[in-house]
Amino acid sequence: MNNQQLFSNRVAILATMHQKERVIAPPLEQELDIKVRVTQDFNTDVFGTFTREVKRPGTQIATAKLKAQKALDFTGATLAIASEGSFAPHPSVPYIYSNREIIILLDKENNLEIIGEELSLETNFNHQVVANIQEAYDFAKKVGFPEHGLVVSCQQTANDSSEIIKGITTEKTLLEAVNWALHNSPDDKAYLETDMRALYNPTRMKNIEKATYNLIAKIKSLCPQCSIPGFEITKSIRGLPCGFCAMPTNLVYSVIYQCKKCGFTQEKLFPNGIEFADPGQCIYCNP
Known part of the structure; x- marks a missing residue:
């Protein structure tokens, strides 16, 4: 299958x-x-x-x-x-x-x-407390507004959605939201953050x-044993040998694939396509 x-x-x-x-x-x-x-x-x-x-x-x-x-x-x-x-x-x-x-x-x-x-x-995940419109505009520009939306709140931790304005994507709505927040804020600050909704x-x-x-x-990625999808890496084993002294390094030497359905496991050596680590990655050659 x-x-x-x-x-x-x-x-x-x-x-x-x-x-x-x-x-x-x-x-x-x-x-x-x-x-x-x-x-x-x-x-x-x-x-x-x-x-x-x-x-x-x-x-x-x-x-x-x-x-x-x-x-x-x-x-x-x-x-x-x-x-x-x-x-x-x-x-x-x-x-x-x-x-x-x-x-x-x-x-x-x-x-x-x-x-x-x-x-x-x-x-662009970010947030900032502002005291005026200019500070709000500066923050907006920094995070990619208006292509990326903003959220404005009148306090740092909003109790419900009535204290938050989301999906701000125009200068007009940003101006209105910041003025609303400054007017309703207990500390005369507006709380801006990036709108992280997709x-x-x-x-x-x-x-x-x-x-x-x-x-x-x-x-x-199908399981070699039962052909069920989802045969994936469940463990990485470090210890790729140094190319100069052959001592183990912290780089990945092999990975273990496992099937969630039948439990079959398989080890794959050198998953990153290299068999030896650069000596610069070795704690013995480059302490």
Whole structure:
């Protein structure tokens, strides 16, 4: 059985209200013949908002899975897709924010769960407290406004949506929102941040597209034992030998692939295409 047999001409419900279908649907339809549909009246904001007035119910992956499962329950479909984004300091590059995008495919018919992801430094995620319109304009210019939308609030932690104005994409609405916030703020400040919802953030939308292609690559990776999609890397083993002294380095020597369905594992040596590390990466040759 191959991925075409599993997914060809099937309808997948995409759990979104922020136009993610623009970058998720085309590659899935082209590569896997999956017909992506967005269901109406499915409110994904109940699973958390970037503006924090609704807390996310679990981890990033757990929330994406919950969205997809609820989409299955809501529509009665057997195939669902959901994505979830997060923004945090990069795990290996200090003081720089990164965008991690998760996209999950749940196949109820075949009891499959496959996750694609993208970790990118490409993000305009930012926020600033301003005391006047000029400061607001300066911040807006820095984060790519008006192509990227903004959010304005009258206090740092909004209690509900009535204290937030989202989706600001014109100078007129920015001016009105900042004046409103300054007038209603308890400290005479306006709180600005980038609107990280996909439809207002083209940079994030590109990362969602990259995560989708990662999902497709994993779906196309079939288990050698049972031919089920989703044969993916579950562990990296470091210790690539130094090209000069042959001592192990911190670079990846091999990776372990595992099938979620049958449990079959397989080791692949030199996944990055090199058999020896540069001596500059060796703690013995370059202490």
